[in-house]
Amino acid sequence: MAEANTATGNPPRPVNRSSGRPDNLRLLLNNKLATAGLAIFALIVLTALAAPLLPLPDPDVTAPADRLFRPLSEGHLLGTDALGRDILSRLIWGTRVSLAVGISATLIAAFFGSLIGLVAGYAGGRVDTFLMRGIDMVMAFPYILLALAIVAVLGPGLLNALYAIAVVNIPFFARNIRGIALGLSRREFVDAARLSGESNAQILFIEVLPNVLPVIIITMSTTVGWMILETAGLSFLGLGAQPPQADLGSMLGDGRKILFTAPHVSIIPGLMIFALVMSINLLGDGVRDVLDPRLKSGALTRPLARTAVIRDIAPGDIEPSPGAVLDVRGLKTEFRFGGEVFKAVGGVDMRVGRGECLGIVGESGSGKTVAAMSIMGLVPTPPGRIAGGVALLEGEDLFAVSDERIRQLRGSAVSHVFQDPLSTLHPLFTVGDQLIEAIQSHRSMPKSRATERAVELLNLVRIPNPAERLKSYPHELSGGMRQRVCIAMALADDARIIIADEPTTALDVTVQAQVLALLDKLRRERDVGILFITHDFGVVSAICDRVAVMYAGQFVETGATGEILKSPAHPYTAKLIDCVPVLGQPERRLDAIEGRPPVVNNLPIGCAFAERCPRAQDDCRAAPIPLTEFGQGRAVRCIHPILMEAGHG
Amino acid sequence: MADAALLSIEKAERVFGGGRNLFGRARPAVHAVQDVSIEVRRGETLGIVGESGCGKSTLARMIVGLDAPTAGRIVFDGRDLVAEAGRDLRRLSREVQYVFQDPVASLNPRKTIRTILEAPLIHLLGLDKQARAARLSELMDAVNLAPEFLDRYPHEFSGGQAQRIGIARALAADPKLIVLDEPVSALDVSVQAQVLNILDGLKHKFGLTYVFISHDLSVVESVSDRVAVMYFGRIVEVGPGRSVFRHPRHPYTHLLLQSAPAPGRRSLVSDDATAELPDPYNPPPGCAFHARCPRGTDLCNARLPRLEAVSGDESHQAACFHPHERR
Ligand SMILES: Nc1ncnc2c1ncn2[C@@H]1O[C@H](COP(=O)(O)OP(=O)(O)OP(=O)(O)O)[C@@H](O)[C@H]1O
Ligand code: SF4
Ligand code: SF4
Ligand SMILES: [Mg+2]
Numbered sequence: 001m002a003e004a005n006t007a008t009g010n011p012p013r014p015v016n017r018s019s020g021r022p023d024n025l026r027l028l029l030n031n032k033l034a035t036a037g038l039a040i041f042a043l044i045v046l047t048a049l050a051a052p053l054l055p056l057p058d059p060d061v062t063a064p065a066d067r068l069f070r071p072l073s074e075g076h077l078l079g080t081d082a083l084g085r086d087i088l089s090r091l092i093w094g095t096r097v098s099l100a101v102g103i104s105a106t107l108i109a110a111f112f113g114s115l116i117g118l119v120a121g122y123a124g125g126r127v128d129t130f131l132m133r134g135i136d137m138v139m140a141f142p143y144i145l146l147a148l149a150i151v152a153v154l155g156p157g158l159l160n161a162l163y164a165i166a167v168v169n170i171p172f173f174a175r176n177i178r179g180i181a182l183g184l185s186r187r188e189f190v191d192a193a194r195l196s197g198e199s200n201a202q203i204l205f206i207e208v209l210p211n212v213l214p215v216i217i218i219t220m221s222t223t224v225g226w227m228i229l230e231t232a233g234l235s236f237l238g239l240g241a242q243p244p245q246a247d248l249g250s251m252l253g254d255g256r257k258i259l260f261t262a263p264h265v266s267i268i269p270g271l272m273i274f275a276l277v278m279s280i281n282l283l284g285d286g287v288r289d290v291l292d293p294r295l296k297s298g299a300l301t302r303p304l305a306r307t308a309v310i311r312d313i314a315p316g317d318i319e320p321s322p323g324a325v326l327d328v329r330g331l332k333t334e335f336r337f338g339g340e341v342f343k344a345v346g347g348v349d350m351r352v353g354r355g356e357c358l359g360i361v362g363e364s365g366s367g368k369t370v371a372a373m374s375i376m377g378l379v380p381t382p383p384g385r386i387a388g389g390v391a392l393l394e395g396e397d398l399f400a401v402s403d404e405r406i407r408q409l410r411g412s413a414v415s416h417v418f419q420d421p422l423s424t425l426h427p428l429f430t431v432g433d434q435l436i437e438a439i440q441s442h443r444s445m446p447k448s449r450a451t452e453r454a455v456e457l458l459n460l461v462r463i464p465n466p467a468e469r470l471k472s473y474p475h476e477l478s479g480g481m482r483q484r485v486c487i488a489m490a491l492a493d494d495a496r497i498i499i500a501d502e503p504t505t506a507l508d509v510t511v512q513a514q515v516l517a518l519l520d521k522l523r524r525e526r527d528v529g530i531l532f533i534t535h536d537f538g539v540v541s542a543i544c545d546r547v548a549v550m551y552a553g554q555f556v557e558t559g560a561t562g563e564i565l566k567s568p569a570h571p572y573t574a575k576l577i578d579c580v581p582v583l584g585q586p587e588r589r590l591d592a593i594e595g596r597p598p599v600v601n602n603l604p605i606g607c608a609f610a611e612r613c614p615r616a617q618d619d620c621r622a623a624p625i626p627l628t629e630f631g632q633g634r635a636v637r638c639i640h641p642i643l644m645e646a647g648h649g
Numbered sequence: 650m651a652d653a654a655l656l657s658i659e660k661a662e663r664v665f666g667g668g669r670n671l672f673g674r675a676r677p678a679v680h681a682v683q684d685v686s687i688e689v690r691r692g693e694t695l696g697i698v699g700e701s702g703c704g705k706s707t708l709a710r711m712i713v714g715l716d717a718p719t720a721g722r723i724v725f726d727g728r729d730l731v732a733e734a735g736r737d738l739r740r741l742s743r744e745v746q747y748v749f750q751d752p753v754a755s756l757n758p759r760k761t762i763r764t765i766l767e768a769p770l771i772h773l774l775g776l777d778k779q780a781r782a783a784r785l786s787e788l789m790d791a792v793n794l795a796p797e798f799l800d801r802y803p804h805e806f807s808g809g810q811a812q813r814i815g816i817a818r819a820l821a822a823d824p825k826l827i828v829l830d831e832p833v834s835a836l837d838v839s840v841q842a843q844v845l846n847i848l849d850g851l852k853h854k855f856g857l858t859y860v861f862i863s864h865d866l867s868v869v870e871s872v873s874d875r876v877a878v879m880y881f882g883r884i885v886e887v888g889p890g891r892s893v894f895r896h897p898r899h900p901y902t903h904l905l906l907q908s909a910p911a912p913g914r915r916s917l918v919s920d921d922a923t924a925e926l927p928d929p930y931n932p933p934p935g936c937a938f939h940a941r942c943p944r945g946t947d948l949c950n951a952r953l954p955r956l957e958a959v960s961g962d963e964s965h966q967a968a969c970f971h972p973h974e975r976r
Binding site for chain 1: 700701713714715738739742746747749750751754755756757758759760768769771772773807815818821822837838839840841842843845846864866867868870871890891894904905906907908909910911912913914915926
């Protein structure tokens, strides 16, 4: 049936997620420093590669008569060294050697290091212990000392220096790669590959390796510069390139003795080493920035402490609705990426009275979290911004008050409880420390008094033996207990509103039932308003007086929970209720909602649900659908709502 | 032949940790699965419910050979394939497959859907190129995805589509039994139904047998012929779905059913009941549910209740000294 819709509809391609090569190159070129690095490095490499073609004198032919010419002398652009050899020629040939050795050493170290890391990480257990202890042993020696020792055993020479540099760098690769491989090997796709009949070697090289490759490349690009420097170091000490062959290190070493009489002999190769290593490192950093997924997602850009508010028209004095603690009107929140605007929340009204619980229900991505986080300015900027509306907390416009005031209100008058308690609780401090800090941060009181208060709070959220529990660390508590501690923290300073975003979704059913019962009791006893976000109508029934159904950034239906469940008026609400199995009605046919919600950077003019709506008609697509009153205390954003007589369920 | 057991689990046990460390000191052991015996009949869907950490996934992984029991046997179709799986997983994988909870994490981000679906065809069935192409289009058709999707990468798919790919992979080698470990838990409510409906269709079309694991009672109720309830590593109640859900005998099943949120009902649970599981390193000698059980007595604390038929109905068993009456 309509299933084909989903099957043939193109999955949306997120604008900022494609990972093709041209894209990466463009990203790299966006970075000015990396581009400069790339240009210098390319110039050096091309010159070095072209050495045999260039009209250069033989770098190793000595001409004692021409010794120590200054730069810019006739026939010797960069002068000559103590044996009368042309410095320009030696420099280019020497760079060639240094590059070749540095890059070969990197490749060797990367190959063996990555192999060890991959095998150790994937195999785990004894193999891992054995390999990594070996690596630790290598790392126990000071780096350059080990290289010196290896050359001392093998004897001086360029090739031996190469081996030494490669060997001392293997642990670096092995450790980096092992960590990644270890994580990947516990991922489900590895189990899936095993069940698809792949052998261990196939899994390691076909499944795991491609995912590790970017890390190997990052590690290589950030180490090759150092390896060139280390080779130069060994040659400088006379352990690398042997005369008459030149590399940058040995040239530097040759010039050292005559540093004062003929400084150019050592300064020129020194500058070259500097330019080479510098350009490689700039380029390497650029490559890392492009390939590192964390940097790509912007997770490392530091957002502002509060969401930017950019309202077209500053609203005049708005009278808060009587009895409302929180009164949000016309809230709009957007995300901007490049030229595109994602209207995550497109004009939402929320009203919560004392001791009232308003539920927001909707599919993933409908904007529930963004709407709730906008209230206290917790949406990250960039890319988020509040583009319109007001949020009145007992009459005070939260979008207009100072940062200082918001900071005061956060955690006191307005508290948050999140899905994952571990995102609120710090793992390294005891529950007591954190509770006491929360209490003292809003009201100064002596520690002993704060401790008493903490015990009271834990009692309130029904944690047995609270005085003892204060000494526990979060990981020592069960999921349900942790969530209770978070609720206790939310209550630390007489909250008037608790914003709870899926607070029970991660909990087991029996625990969920208790946490819901607890929240329900608290709001009745302490008159706290709750804004409760969930995707589960069952949970809504358990606690919410009123419910708002959200779709593509807007509320499509609001009203009393019981009424909406009994006779949903909006086709989306009806479908959302019908698509989940209900306990006690196993025979009920599940009615899937075909298709998927529209992407919020490209909303249709008319009804956002029209594509998936069985009742859609032409007029639905023509113009925006307003949220209109639909009986007492109810509103629906639909021009062909399901009427009660038509009967549902 | 409808009643023949396709899979029978006999006193399966999985202990993690344990043994002695380098210095001969005993390491703590956790019994993730203990003394589990159950049969899965040809063509049925066996639902397994229980809360996090009760051993559901460990049991599932043992059935497909990703993990091995430390004691007991798992016999598939009369052969002890699971024991052989340690040496050669492929034979078992041709018969028993697995669908993972997180659809996106179970697909390698750097492989196209074609490569992912071809793996079992190559490694398990050894099909040639032509046969593979034919099978691939059959599979995509079975899970209702357009064949164009074959050359896309996993991140381009929504959760529901990704899970259908996971199902197609499980189907690829034409197995008899599929273990579904929370197959819809990571999906949005609106797509859960799609996936459940597809699973139902496939079962009839290919004559499959399912072991369906979930913490969501309403989902399990809607898909299962028989249901097993697990608590703290053991099966505490098992029976026909209808009977277990309508007339739960074990106090834990009772509590689960009361706790489950359902549209149109307020919670029936008090907020101060304890919900703590026993310490897995120091399990109680008797019934593991005793600390939370409103019907518990001293007997329960002293002895372990065995899984037994309740009031003469052989198909419905519970491990409890004081089971609820049939309502
Ligand atoms: N930090 C962010 N940067 C960019 N876009 C974001 C950000 N946070 C949310 N969005 C976008 O805003 C929209 C609404 O997301 P939101 O998290 O509010 O959904 P939700 O209804 O809470 O979903 P869920 O049920 O999955 O929690 C989505 O399109 C999402 O991709
Ligand atoms: S306005 Fe039209 S398309 Fe939108 S929900 Fe109502 S009937 Fe469906
Ligand atoms: S055996 Fe006793 S403690 Fe265990 S569930 Fe039954 S009545 Fe409760
Ligand atoms: Mg959310």
